[in-house]
Amino acid sequence: MHQKAAPVIFLICLAKSVSPTSVNLSQDGPGILGSTILFRAQLYDDHGAKLVASDTPHRFIWTDNAIPPHKFTETGDFSTSLWNVTYKAPQYSPGEYEIEVRAQKWVGFFYWDIGSQRITINVTVLLNxxxxxxxxxxxxxxxxxxxxxxxxxxxxxxxxxxxxxxxxxxxxxxxxxxxxxxxxxxxxxxxxxxxxxxxxxxxxxxxxxxxxxxxxxxxxxxxxxxxxxxxxxxxxxxxxxxxxxxxxxxxxxxxxxxxxxxxxxxxxxxAPVQVGTIAGATWLKMGEVLHLNLTCSGSSPFYHCVRFQVGEYNVTGNETCSQARPTTNCQIAVTRYLGQKNTKYTVLFIISNAVSKTVTPVGVTQYNEKHHPQLSVIVVPITCSVLAIVLIIFGVAYYIQSRNRYKIEVADFDFSRNSDTEYKSFKERLRDAFSSAFTRVKDDEYSEEGPSHYSGGGGVWSPTRKYGSMQ
Known part of the structure; x- marks a missing residue:
């Protein structure tokens, strides 16, 4: 019974001592005939990590299918093995050769195979x-x-x-x-x-x-x-x-x-990208919309994006576009409302093609405009006042002119009087006229030829006095 169980126990212990291992095989070829090609074998565990050196020895057995074949065996407490192989003429001819490596691990009494790998190498007649x-x-x-x-x-x-x-x-x-x-x-x-x-x-x-x-x-x-x-x-x-x-x-x-x-x-x-002109206003009133147009030249296609930085920005040349837009015509238009929070911005035009990249900064400044009264608020009242004054002046002048035009001047046509008659003003004569209108005058005080006498205390006109006819 114990003799039958011993092999089983041995295999269990062997399986526990030998963990799953993979071998990665690489080379620095191909190489021309006569050159030396380096092969490298690296052991990895079942988690894909490189095995580190341990006290347990490993053996690497190398061979190829050339005639005559190359062989090499290396043993030690390492997990990496290197092998240099030279295919010289005329012993070897150009062509493909297969290299194989077997990795073994010491398990107490013998070396146990833990992995193997093969790779094909090309030996050429021309330089590579x-x-x-x-x-x-x-x-x-x-x-x-x-x-x-x-x-x-x-x-x-x-x-x-x-x-x-x-x-x-x-x-x-x-x-x-x-x-x-x-x-x-x-x-x-x-x-x-x-x-x-x-x-x-x-x-x-x-x-x-x-x-x-x-x-x-x-x-x-x-x-x-x-x-x-x-x-x-x-x-x-x-x-x-x-x-x-x-x-x-x-x-x-x-x-x-x-x-x-x-x-x-x-x-x-x-042709690399070359920025041409940038058109548009960079000084904006607060609240205005930014409009910029950039033109450039070079070999298409172009890839571009536009970034906005608050304040002044120093270009490093390492700026990139997360979502670049392709175009065959290098004309980039930007329209954006910047808001009223900040006064300075830097607009970055990032343009590239297959051979170059340019980052062009454009500074934009927003300013608050001072609100002045509208011109109509000042001009209209002043204009109306001037017109009113002019109208008043013209009205007064017109009134004076009209009064002078229609003024009645009474003339005295009593040519029978002596030239030395007492002078009376218009006001005095007007008063005398009103007085004579209510005064009775005797008929014998006048004749057809005019009054027989003139009272020095004021002339009294007869109600029947008449002017003579003018011939």
Whole structure:
């Protein structure tokens, strides 16, 4: 009974001592034939965390399917294993190779398998890497570049190939092509170029042919590129007919003792955003609506947003749009009521395209207007008063003129009197007239020829006195 239970107990203890483990396998390839490729195996627990070093030893068993195969075994109290493999010619040929690693754990009496992993590596005949495009010390990830800034084209080799060339003191020559034109060579892996407006907003292809070797005579006869020479480079005599397919590289004879690499990159030169005019009033009466219109130029499409900051704001250049609006025509109109709470605002126009971003601040000031009485309140009363005074003056003048016009003046037509008759005023004569109207006069006191005498105490007219006719 005890003999039957012993294996079961042993298996239970073994299961508890060996927790679930996974193996992650990675490499820094691919690599050119003759380079050394690094493989890395890392142990993880069942929670996805890296295993740390422990007192329990682990064993890593490496192998590949090459002929002859490479083998490597490493044991220790670590959870990470590294293996370097070199595929040299002519023993190995370019192609795919499979690498396998098995991880084991010591369980007291023997090593128990806790995981394994496989990975495929590609061994090539050409150098491996990519062409990088750099502007303003920044590696650009996409196709778009700014046409008005210098562009650095650089070949970045993968680690196995870069290490191979550096350890062997090789001499590097790189031949550069833009489209179908050859632009010369450099003795490193970089090339500086300025694109022009002729390349604006269209896809152009930059290509590079890398030749590396130990010999000092490591150049290619550039006559082979005669059909590709650009307009700004002196063209040698043509020896090879150009290939009309600008995607491919010219055919050059290869030396088995040298390393070759072909690299290319499509780029689209674009114009950065340039802000033009900003129209609209920036001094507003409190309560007025803000109206601003901004125009800009550059390569479309554009992405923009507008932010409002209270008070004065210093632009950092790190401002971003959470919800940018796309547009093909860079004309941005802003209409907004700012309210009456604050007097100063900063309007931020954040505009970008594929190659640039601009942040343009516009300061806006609101002010309280002093309320003055309306002009009519002052002008109307004064005008009415002046008119009234004028009317009064004209009325008085008219009255005086009318009175003078209709004034009755009584004339004395008694021509029979002596010239030395006593002078009487109009008032006195008027009084005498009223007096004579009620006084009886005797008939013998007058004659047809007029009165016979004149009383010095005041002349009395006869009621029957008549004026003589005027002939």
């Amino acid at each position: 890497g990519e062409m990088e495009v750099i502007q303003n010390n920044t590696i650009l990830g996409g196709k778009y570049i700014s046409y008005n800034q210098e562009v650095l084209h650089r070949i970045r080799l993968l680690e196995p190939d870069a290490k191979l060339l550096s350890e062997n003191d090789t001499i590097i020559n790189t031949y550069w092509f833009l489209g179908c034109s050859y632009y010369g060579s450099t003795q490193d892996l970089s090339f500086t170029f300025n694109y022009t407006k002729d390349d604006l907003d269209r896809t152009v292809l930059m290509r590079a042919l890398v030749v590396a070797g130990k010999e000092t005579n490591n150049t290619i006869d550039e006559d082979s590129f005669s059909g590709y020479v650009a307009d700004n480079i002196s063209q040698p005599e043509s020896t090879v007919a150009p290939d009309n397919n600008c995607e491919d590289f010219p055919i050059v004879p290869k030396d088995p003792n040298k390393y070759y690499g072909y690299f290319k990159r499509n780029v689209i030169p674009s």
